[in-house]
Amino acid sequence: MRTAAVIGTGLIGTSAALALTRRGISVHLEDTDQDAARTAASLGAGTTEPADGPVDLAVIAVPPALVGKVLADCQRRGLARCYTDVASVKAGPRGEIAALGLDTVHYIGSHPMAGRERSGPLAATADLFEGRPWVLTPTADTDTETLNAALELVALCGAMPIVMDAADHDRAVALVSHAPQLLSSLVAARLEHAEETAVRLSGQGVRDVTRIAASNPAMWIDILSANAGVVADVLDDLAVDLAETVAALRALQAADEGTRREGAAGIEAVMRRGNTGQARIPGKHGAPPTRYETVTVVLGDQPGELGRLFGEVGALGVNIEDVTIEHSTGQQVGHVQLAVAPVAARGLAAGLRERGWGVRA
Structure with missing residues (x-):
């Protein structure tokens, strides 16, 4: 070309x-x-x-x-x-x-x-x-x-x-892209009129779930209009799961112990299904997913701090497989979560502590 x-x-x-x-x-x-x-x-x-x-x-x-x-x-x-x-x-x-x-x-x-x-x-x-x-x-x-x-x-x-095949592709993206976009928007929409004190408690979980809710609505209307029926099918199935989960949560409040046990079993079942599904998502370079250990480092909000941290991790001979930064609300610090091979986690944590970093493994 x-x-x-x-x-x-x-x-x-x-x-x-x-x-x-x-x-x-x-x-x-x-x-x-x-x-x-x-x-x-x-x-x-x-x-x-x-x-x-x-x-x-x-x-x-x-x-x-x-x-x-x-x-x-x-x-x-x-x-x-x-x-x-x-x-x-x-x-x-x-x-x-x-x-x-x-x-x-x-x-x-x-x-x-x-x-x-x-x-x-x-x-x-x-x-x-x-x-x-x-x-x-x-x-x-x-x-x-x-x-x-x-x-x-x-x-x-x-x-x-x-x-x-084109139709197989559309069914696949409805499941792994289009429906998640709408679910992210639905969760983020719950924050629109939430109390400010509640929003300020936002941690990495809600940030992860709502990240793509910042997407352009006009662009997504174009996409969803072309795949609406398939996406609706996925959401129909999710609606069934959601209704069962709501029923299980209500059961956890019941006075009867047997009903509470049924509710707990329902919540455990959906979360275990989630564990199984999440484990199927391909890992690094498309390979089967690998379980990493997380080393969390407290990072000051100053220029060059992240680069200095990465440099010292490299000097310790450890490869960073993934990284997440969680910002502390109202404070000039953040928490950098370094995903590394399990065999490297303990040595990395000890090495960074020796170099003066605040670390928790």
Whole structure:
């Protein structure tokens, strides 16, 4: 691949363009919002000048409902030799593309499983897709050249290709992305009119659950509109579980000891199911999940403190597998939770204490 076009310079489109330009690909940017395109260009994502001839690959980075229309326009103009879209829903756009009678030999659907709660070109980063799954949904018509172009795009962006059927993809993302977004928003919505004293008690648990609730509603309406039925099915199943959990909690308040035991058993059952489900989420580099030990370090809110901590962990010969920062409300300190291999945890805690850090393992 030497040349590419990116149509749509939001978070995903601009991030893909940045990744491609970093690899030496000439990228031509298009967007109905000229300011967004110019902003992406100013960040080094490419040029807003049109290509002299057909580019090797056009990446259509628009909402699902617009994919068919934009692909039709691109093919009419002969913009590229091969085409892909990066919309987060695949079956709907595929159906529209077929209904429009577009060329499906040189088109392949795709979806990088990456994003942020922020949107727009200013939120884009060249490494957004590094190590992330990137789903490809070829049809029986998709030719080898187009598949190879999409695989090269994935490789240039540092992602991992996964080939799936479009409908299977939509069911999967409803479960692991779309429904969690709504659940996060529902939990965060409970905080809207909560007492200030309650909100100030917010710890890492509620921060983790509500992080993605900061996402752009307009963007999510576009996504959910294209996958509404499947997401509703997931939420229907969750509603059954929620009703059973509410009943179990009510039972814990009962005067009868037998009823209380049934309530406790119900809560334990749902939490154990949660343990089992959470353990299935892939771990580092997509490998089976690994259980790490957590070493918590008290960190002052001064420039360079986090870098100094990481440097001393490295000097102790310990690899940080994951890190979480929990901020203390109203205080100029935070707690950095370092996930490390179990065999390294005790030595790391002792080594950091010797260097003057406040540590609890």
